[in-house]
Amino acid sequence: MALVALSLLKVSDVTQEFPSNSDKLFHAMAYAIFTISWFFAFHCNVKLKKIKAVTYAALLSVTFGMLMEILQGIMTRNREADLNDVIANAIGTIIAVIVITTLKRGVKNEQ
Numbered sequence: 001m002a003l004v005a006l007s008l009l010k011v012s013d014v015t016q017e018f019p020s021n022s023d024k025l026f027h028a029m030a031y032a033i034f035t036i037s038w039f040f041a042f043h044c045n046v047k048l049k050k051i052k053a054v055t056y057a058a059l060l061s062v063t064f065g066m067l068m069e070i071l072q073g074i075m076t077r078n079r080e081a082d083l084n085d086v087i088a089n090a091i092g093t094i095i096a097v098i099v100i101t102t103l104k105r106g107v108k109n110e111q
Contacts, residue, residue, distance in 0.1 A: 003034060003068065008076055024088040027065075031092030032099075035061040039100050054100050058093050065089030 035057050042053035066086055073081030 003030060003064070008068070008071060008079065021084075024084060027085050027088035028092035028095065031061055031065055031089040032096040033092075034064070035093045035096035036100065039096070050100075054097055057100075058097050061093045061096075062090055065093070 038057035038060050039053050042048045042056050043050060046053070048056065066089075069081045069083075069086050069089075072079040
């Protein structure tokens with residue numbers, strides 16, 4: 001819900017003081033956290049094996065990121081769709097996948 005709100009509500013007053021394109025770092029961090037959260041939901045709660053859980057989490061995150069950008073372009077007057085945001089979201093997802101797949105302790109390394 002936080003990502004939906006941040007994606008669709010006006011936040012330019014808050015972000016005006018940040019350097020140009022620094023929001024891309026926030027996009028990457030948010031989607032890394034989003035992907036890791038979904039991974040744990042799929043792996044620990046739904047009991048999917050590690051590889052399937054990380055695949056589902058990554059696909060969900062990338063799809064969600066693209067959908068939010070499309071909705072920004074369609075539903076808001078104060079926001080616009082940005083391909084660079086989609087790329088930043090995907091980079092965050094990729095970083096999360098790398099972190100998850102290289103984790104040795106805490107998450108069973110099941111295939």
